[in-house]
Amino acid sequence: MDNFILNFLTEWRKLDLPFEDATFIAAVSGGADSVSLLLALYELRRMKKLNLRFVIAHYNHDLRGEESEKDEQFVKNLASEFGFELALGRGKISQEGNLEQNARIARYEFLTRTAENLHAQGILTAHTLNDQAETFLINLIRGSGIDGLGGMKAVRSLKSQVPSPKSEDSKIQNLKSKILLVRPLLNWAKREDTENICHLNNIEYRHDSMNENLAFKRVRIRKVLLPLLEDFNPKIVETLAKTAFLLQHDFAELKKSAEQNTQSENNELLLKDIKNLSSSMRQHILREWLKNNRGNLRSLDTKHFEAIENLIFSQKSGKKIELPNREAVVKEDGKLFFRKLKVEKSPPDNYNQE
Amino acid sequence: MDNFILNFLTEWRKLDLPFEDATFIAAVSGGADSVSLLLALYELRRMKKLNLRFVIAHYNHDLRGEESEKDEQFVKNLASEFGFELALGRGKISQEGNLEQNARIARYEFLTRTAENLHAQGILTAHTLNDQAETFLINLIRGSGIDGLGGMKAVRSLKSQVPSPKSEDSKIQNLKSKILLVRPLLNWAKREDTENICHLNNIEYRHDSMNENLAFKRVRIRKVLLPLLEDFNPKIVETLAKTAFLLQHDFAELKKSAEQNTQSENNELLLKDIKNLSSSMRQHILREWLKNNRGNLRSLDTKHFEAIENLIFSQKSGKKIELPNREAVVKEDGKLFFRKLKVEKSPPDNYNQE
Numbered sequence: 001m002d003n004f005i006l007n008f009l010t011e012w013r014k015l016d017l018p019f020e021d022a023t024f025i026a027a028v029s030g031g032a033d034s035v036s037l038l039l040a041l042y043e044l045r046r047m048k049k050l051n052l053r054f055v056i057a058h059y060n061h062d063l064r065g066e067e068s069e070k071d072e073q074f075v076k077n078l079a080s081e082f083g084f085e086l087a088l089g090r091g092k093i094s095q096e097g098n099l100e101q102n103a104r105i106a107r108y109e110f111l112t113r114t115a116e117n118l119h120a121q122g123i124l125t126a127h128t129l130n131d132q133a134e135t136f137l138i139n140l141i142r143g144s145g146i147d148g149l150g151g152m153k154a155v156r157s158l159k160s161q162v163p164s165p166k167s168e169d170s171k172i173q174n175l176k177s178k179i180l181l182v183r184p185l186l187n188w189a190k191r192e193d194t195e196n197i198c199h200l201n202n203i204e205y206r207h208d209s210m211n212e213n214l215a216f217k218r219v220r221i222r223k224v225l226l227p228l229l230e231d232f233n234p235k236i237v238e239t240l241a242k243t244a245f246l247l248q249h250d251f252a253e254l255k256k257s258a259e260q261n262t263q264s265e266n267n268e269l270l271l272k273d274i275k276n277l278s279s280s281m282r283q284h285i286l287r288e289w290l291k292n293n294r295g296n297l298r299s300l301d302t303k304h305f306e307a308i309e310n311l312i313f314s315q316k317s318g319k320k321i322e323l324p325n326r327e328a329v330v331k332e333d334g335k336l337f338f339r340k341l342k343v344e345k346s347p348p349d350n351y352n353q354e
Numbered sequence: 355m356d357n358f359i360l361n362f363l364t365e366w367r368k369l370d371l372p373f374e375d376a377t378f379i380a381a382v383s384g385g386a387d388s389v390s391l392l393l394a395l396y397e398l399r400r401m402k403k404l405n406l407r408f409v410i411a412h413y414n415h416d417l418r419g420e421e422s423e424k425d426e427q428f429v430k431n432l433a434s435e436f437g438f439e440l441a442l443g444r445g446k447i448s449q450e451g452n453l454e455q456n457a458r459i460a461r462y463e464f465l466t467r468t469a470e471n472l473h474a475q476g477i478l479t480a481h482t483l484n485d486q487a488e489t490f491l492i493n494l495i496r497g498s499g500i501d502g503l504g505g506m507k508a509v510r511s512l513k514s515q516v517p518s519p520k521s522e523d524s525k526i527q528n529l530k531s532k533i534l535l536v537r538p539l540l541n542w543a544k545r546e547d548t549e550n551i552c553h554l555n556n557i558e559y560r561h562d563s564m565n566e567n568l569a570f571k572r573v574r575i576r577k578v579l580l581p582l583l584e585d586f587n588p589k590i591v592e593t594l595a596k597t598a599f600l601l602q603h604d605f606a607e608l609k610k611s612a613e614q615n616t617q618s619e620n621n622e623l624l625l626k627d628i629k630n631l632s633s634s635m636r637q638h639i640l641r642e643w644l645k646n647n648r649g650n651l652r653s654l655d656t657k658h659f660e661a662i663e664n665l666i667f668s669q670k671s672g673k674k675i676e677l678p679n680r681e682a683v684v685k686e687d688g689k690l691f692f693r694k695l696k697v698e699k700s701p702p703d704n705y706n707q708e
Contacts (some may be wrong), residue, residue: 138569140584140587140594140597141590141593142587143587143593143596143597144597145597145600145604146500146600146604147602149597189631217586220586221586224582225582225583225586226580228578228579229495229579232495232571232574232575232579233495233496233497234496236384239496239497240494243497243498243499246499246500249603249632249634250499250500250605250608251632252605252632253608253611253634254604254608257556257611258609276679278606278607279603280600280603280604281607297376304370353581354468354633
């Protein structure tokens with residue numbers, strides 16, 4: 001068995017994933033990373049090491065005209081050649097704001113819907129050590145704390161993307177679905193390993209022209225920053241990915257220990273508990289609490305957290321910190337409460353643009 | 355009062371340092387950073403905000419011929435001009451191994467001896483946010499865990515440098531002395547702030563030609579890596595220094611929580627305690643334990659820690675892991691012991707070369 005395939009199987013075991021009676025969706029863009037994933041799944045299914053149903057999923061972002069069409073055709077052919085079921089998605093991505101992020105959100109919505117429809121246990125993506133190192137650097141440069149520096153996890157649960165029929169709006173619900181997001185290459189495979197296994201098997205892969213576009217921060221990190229860091233340490237990709245991995249585990253410890261020291265019921269937090277924490281732990285607890293209440297931490301920045309920190313220690317009671325999207329943190333009766341502020345019946349004209 | 359002086363005083367208060375009846379040694383190389391430190395001490399003494407005895411200490415590493423002599427003369431003049439007592443040290447630095455490290459060790463030995471002789475409470479060094487950011491990057495590239503990524507502390511106790519008369523060799527003893535190493539600029543001053551305050555006061559400072567020598571990793575970090583990172587984030591120095599600061603506190607939390615869960619008596623460690631820890635906490639505990647027993651972690655690397663990790667979980671008892679310098683970790687009776695292996699009476703010829 002090729003080393004790549006062997007490492008894949010070892011990692012599958014380490015991640016405690018099932019060997020039979022389950023469905024997994026494999027996200028395949030057509031690049032070397034995801035083609036190597038497809039190859040590994042094919043080999044391990046053929047050798048009856050993994051007796052699972054794999055469905056290849058490809059999302060056409062329709063961002064690169066003919067190139068996007070060719071990618072889709074390529075994955076179609078690949079799936080049929082290797083005898084995999086195929087799910088195709090397509091959508092026009094909003095060009096407003098962060099293009100990469102809009103594309104990612106649309107792609108994950110499609111993948112999650114596909115997984116839910118097929119009652120799949122998980123979605124497999126082909127992120128490598130290189131992706132982890134790049135994510136680490138992006139977060140480091142942005143100024144993330146230990147939480148963000150931990151980077152991607154090899155396994156985590158996905159938030160459900162399907163709006164509940166009873167819900168009043170169509171926003172993504174903050175429900176942990178049972179679907180796992182699994183990155184079986186993340187902890188051991190370098191990008192060059194994925195290219196090598198494709199070459200070795202005489203399998204073509206596609207090149208995304210956006211991966212050459214230095215307008216994207218991630219591309220500049222990959223093409224400019226990482227090569228410079230390699231002058232200092234030839235194994236910088238492995239080193240940074242390992243650092244992320246260690247910090248991820250340190251963060252989990254911190255969280256566990258902070259949670260043991262804090263009681264949080266639904267949308268309230270006891271002030272005396274969090275006052276006793278060190279400032280770094282208090283920040284972790286507050287972030288978790290807000291994440292649980294809001295679904296994510298989007299549009300919150302340092303100034304919101306500093307305001308909440310001040311609120312906690314200020315003498316006045318009944319004060320409140322307004323957050324974006326008509327939400328607030330309110331201090332009352334020795335507790336912090338998370339509140340959604342009431343929406344006015346007749347919103348102003350610019351209401352929908354917020 | 356100039357902002358620089360005001361920030362200095364605020365930080366002095368934050369670091370809980372005394373305002374009277376104490377002696378501090380200020381390490382002054384003659385560069386902008388340390389000259390700004392001297393200036394701040396002068397101003398705060400003049401304004402009677404700090405009623406302390408300050409002694410300027412300068413160490414001549416004698417590495418740059420005439421330049422070194424001129425630095426010494428410059429600091430001599432500066433001290434006399436500003437009415438500070440002066441302690442001068444000088445030594446030939448070994449060119450073998452890491453020159454920067456050898457120079458640092460010699461310098462700190464001199465500073466600590468000076469502080470001990472004068473019964474000083476602490477040594478002040480002029481490290482800035484820039485030094486912290488550079489240290490962070492050096493440790494990141496090297497592959498440090500959260501411990502090293504925390505970087506320098508604004509206050510820590512020094513190890514005593516004076517060999518105990520009863521001690522069998524003249525090695526540095528693992529005794530925490532009462533002398534503090536204090537970095538009053540570390541958490542807020544940028545290098546340009548120190549240059550500005552010198553210019554503002556029409557005070558010259560010296561330029562160390564070694565700071566231009568790209569053969570030194572730290573210089574390459576400063577002159578090549580950081581400018582590139584500034585393209586991504588103009589406030590990268592502040593960002594990295596803040597990250598180090600946060601990780602330093604996260605590490606302190608982890609350590610506290612790990613220590614609460616572990617009993618360690620002198621040179622032994624209960625296996626059942628450390629087996630229950632997560633792998634990241636176990637590593638922290640092992641590192642602390644070895645540091646306490648050895649004085650430092652020098653010449654230990656990943657393979658030693660992996661071997662100890664295997665020793666902890668292996669079924670065989672009575673096994674031992676040899677460490678450098680005839681030391682070992684031994685597993686016996688459900689405990690780990692740190693042992694110094696016996697030295698043979700007639701050492702082989704190459705004995706002294708180890």
